Amino acid sequence: MDFDLSPWAEQWRNKLQTFFDAEVLPRHRAWVEHFADRSEAPPFMGDLQQKARAAGLWNLGLPELAGDEPGTRLSNLDYAPLAEIMGRLFWAPEVFNCQAPDVPNMIALQNCATPEQKARWLRPLLDAKTRSAFGMTEPDVASSDATNIATKMVRDGDDYVLNGRKWFITGAAHPNCTFLIVMGVTDADADRTRQHSCIIVPMQTPGVRLVRRLRWMGCEDHTAPIGELAFDNVRVPASNLLGEEGEGFKVAQVRLGPARIHHCMRSIGLCELLIELMMVRAFERSAFGRTVIQYDTVQRWIAESRVELEQARLLAYRCAWRLDQTGHHGAWRDVSLIKVAVPTMLQRIADRALQVFGAMGGSDDTPIHQALAWGRLLRIGDGPDEVHLRQIFRMEPTPAWSIANSPYLAAHPA
Numbered sequence: 001m002d003f004d005l006s007p008w009a010e011q012w013r014n015k016l017q018t019f020f021d022a023e024v025l026p027r028h029r030a031w032v033e034h035f036a037d038r039s040e041a042p043p044f045m046g047d048l049q050q051k052a053r054a055a056g057l058w059n060l061g062l063p064e065l066a067g068d069e070p071g072t073r074l075s076n077l078d079y080a081p082l083a084e085i086m087g088r089l090f091w092a093p094e095v096f097n098c099q100a101p102d103v104p105n106m107i108a109l110q111n112c113a114t115p116e117q118k119a120r121w122l123r124p125l126l127d128a129k130t131r132s133a134f135g136m137t138e139p140d141v142a143s144s145d146a147t148n149i150a151t152k153m154v155r156d157g158d159d160y161v162l163n164g165r166k167w168f169i170t171g172a173a174h175p176n177c178t179f180l181i182v183m184g185v186t187d188a189d190a191d192r193t194r195q196h197s198c199i200i201v202p203m204q205t206p207g208v209r210l211v212r213r214l215r216w217m218g219c220e221d222h223t224a225p226i227g228e229l230a231f232d233n234v235r236v237p238a239s240n241l242l243g244e245e246g247e248g249f250k251v252a253q254v255r256l257g258p259a260r261i262h263h264c265m266r267s268i269g270l271c272e273l274l275i276e277l278m279m280v281r282a283f284e285r286s287a288f289g290r291t292v293i294q295y296d297t298v299q300r301w302i303a304e305s306r307v308e309l310e311q312a313r314l315l316a317y318r319c320a321w322r323l324d325q326t327g328h329h330g331a332w333r334d335v336s337l338i339k340v341a342v343p344t345m346l347q348r349i350a351d352r353a354l355q356v357f358g359a360m361g362g363s364d365d366t367p368i369h370q371a372l373a374w375g376r377l378l379r380i381g382d383g384p385d386e387v388h389l390r391q392i393f394r395m396e397p398t399p400a401w402s403i404a405n406s407p408y409l410a411a412h413p414a
């Protein structure tokens, strides 16, 4: 088995790393300071995006670009080490147009949109001329069960009329978010999995209201601020329907596989940074006559973090490889495995890093508490752990033998 990156992936990784070190990382302080009192993107973001695109570092997470659509066309497997580099800074993916929720939305549009919809909604996203959101979760129903989604989408002539409320919609509060893909009920009498549809809703449509901006565990997502939205008699042309009526789950699933694995790849990069931070801090600091790194406990935390990280990385690579080989249909199990493994690991490693840093670890001077919150979020967002664990369990084969006739067990006394 060859676990090395392909020369192709290696070449792209080196190129991205060089750009990241020269152009992105030096602006991190300015980025943090910018958002101390503002909410719009910092002025250097546009310049950085232009430079990244000119260097060919653009739309790195989209293997299936068509025609003249801009991007690298890397496979999911080749993208994995690149996503890790971007994952080291929460805002870095945007420089390369690789940020959530836009990339999963691009994938949904690639797979389900008509040529007209692609020209109007996908192309501007590919060019970073706009931002987008995906609206499924609702305050009034347990949204981890997508069949509960209750927003009404009623056909009226050439339009659909939407009524409902969505919350925790990532990116919906971004000033450049011009549209969102909304899931709603089009036929309450259909089979449970055919009741819902997805439709493209321009944010400026009368009746769409940003109720409030939400924070998560005290953290603000500046790259894709989270919103709660109300839809009051929102009239949208039926031509905005994404896929066929009743195909809402299909659209959601097409985007969820890549959304989940991309989050995991970036989180692995973040864990790599957390280990580095632990090392640096523990080597520099002394307590009770020794450097902190000399304490067995700290060495063990770092070693355990390394063990967990290497396991997770291999699982992420296999998941990416499966996605390349079989598409999302064949990769469901791996996506669920990685979706459970990585966020819990991120939480554990961030918790250790916070402890090693002492008080500073929980302050805004480090990214550690954000990493902790991010790990916690990923255990709920895109499907809670419990839902994935249930799916993983269901894919375990039913035993083919009984305790009494098992060749692996000692004979059972009669």
Ligand SMILES: Cc1cc2nc3c(=O)[nH]c(=O)nc-3n(C[C@H](O)[C@H](O)[C@H](O)COP(=O)(O)OP(=O)(O)OC[C@H]3O[C@@H](n4cnc5c(N)ncnc54)[C@H](O)[C@@H]3O)c2cc1C
Binding pocket: 101, 134, 135, 136, 137, 138, 141, 142, 143, 144, 145, 167, 168, 169, 170, 171, 216, 226, 377, 380, 381, 382, 383, 384, 386, 387, 390
């Ligand atoms: C920061 C953030 C960003 C988000 N961004 C988006 C977004 O962009 N778009 C969007 O549509 N949604 C988004 N979400 C919402 C997220 O996807 C939902 O919160 C998630 O699907 C769970 O739905 P819920 O909150 O309604 O929890 P519920 O469905 O009420 O579930 C609550 C709990 O019930 C338990 N549970 C549920 N099902 C099972 C089961 N089968 N077995 C055992 N226990 C179970 C779990 O412990 C679960 O956490 C975001 C959430 C957060 C926190």
